Amino acid sequence: MDEVSAKRGRPRDERARKAILRAARDLLLEDGYAALTVEGIARRAGVGRQTVYRWWQGKADVALEAMNAQAELEIAATDLAAFVRETFIVAPRYVPALSGLMAHAQLDPAFAARFRAEFLDRRRAALIALVRAELPALDPEYAADLVFGTLWYLVLTRPDRLDAEFADRMYETLHAQRP
Amino acid sequence: MDEVSAKRGRPRDERARKAILRAARDLLLEDGYAALTVEGIARRAGVGRQTVYRWWQGKADVALEAMNAQAELEIAATDLAAFVRETFIVAPRYVPALSGLMAHAQLDPAFAARFRAEFLDRRRAALIALVRAELPALDPEYAADLVFGTLWYLVLTRPDRLDAEFADRMYETLHAQRP
Structure with a gap:
């Protein structure tokens, strides 16, 4: 990847990360932690499951970061x-x-x-x-x-x-x- | 079962119940809740698994009663x-x-x-x-x-x-x- 693509990649990554955290938050509010899955988060965020696993180990860590962001916001x-x-x-x-x-x-x-x-x-x-x-x-x-x-x-x-x-x-x- | 056997059965039942609760308490103290099994409780208490299931639905309920008895004691x-x-x-x-x-x-x-x-x-x-x-x-x-x-x-x-x-x-x- 050349330098220009790498730079271009960052805002897109940032958008995907935020979409995943929002999706996790919304699903947590709607159905709670037990029903949460990485598959469901990815579908709601419009990304592949692999995109979720690029940044988080699993649903617990996505939920943790989503709750942290939400607490700081609210x-x-x-x-x-x-x-x-x-x-x-x-x-x-x-x-x-x-x-x-x-x-x-x-x-x-x-x-x-x-x-x-x-x-x-x-x-x-x-x-x-x-x-x-x-x-x-x-x-x-x-x-x-x-x-x-x-x-x-x-x-x-x-x-x-x-x-x-x-x-x-x-x-x-x-x-x-x-x- | 005639009346005499029924009466005789009660102290034996009581002994088995207490042995099961003591076994659960000891195992909880030694290895914690995650490692606890009905099989392990029964073995430690010297009874069959079916004896445990006669009075409790599973390990959570045995542990609950054991912890309750222990709290009242201590x-x-x-x-x-x-x-x-x-x-x-x-x-x-x-x-x-x-x-x-x-x-x-x-x-x-x-x-x-x-x-x-x-x-x-x-x-x-x-x-x-x-x-x-x-x-x-x-x-x-x-x-x-x-x-x-x-x-x-x-x-x-x-x-x-x-x-x-x-x-x-x-x-x-x-x-x-x-x-």
């Missing part, structure tokens, strides 16, 4: 109260996606490490930055355990409790912590 | 601080069992309902009784979300953080809640 608040609120309000739509990814992580230790580094730790880092700015006396790691602990427990066992009221209560809990 | 504190402490101190040994059961519940909705009713809700009920007695102004359901939320999140994603210090911090968090 949870963009720059203050702590709004961030916690958005997190708890957005989560219910993604319960079948998130619970499937967490279950898969328990069964596949290599994926668990990627899931933690590329999703769980990024969500924690976003929250921790806001805790440091607004509640500097509070241990930000413990704050992240409280917020994401209750969030994931509700996602996995009682998603009907995920709402703005719960989020506001959690925000008050963070404020009530003694340093 | 977490027997009658005050809130000690209960939270015991919960966080006992959990690390059972991480491979608990994470496997939670993952299985995400993949099998019928099992999820039994897991919730026969394990998660029982653990909540034990905690809620102590919260009602010691912190009557606190919403006990929210207290259970905080304690078991962080507990399960740590079990599933960072079990190295489960310890007595974390438990004591959680106990302080419950105390710091505004009614």
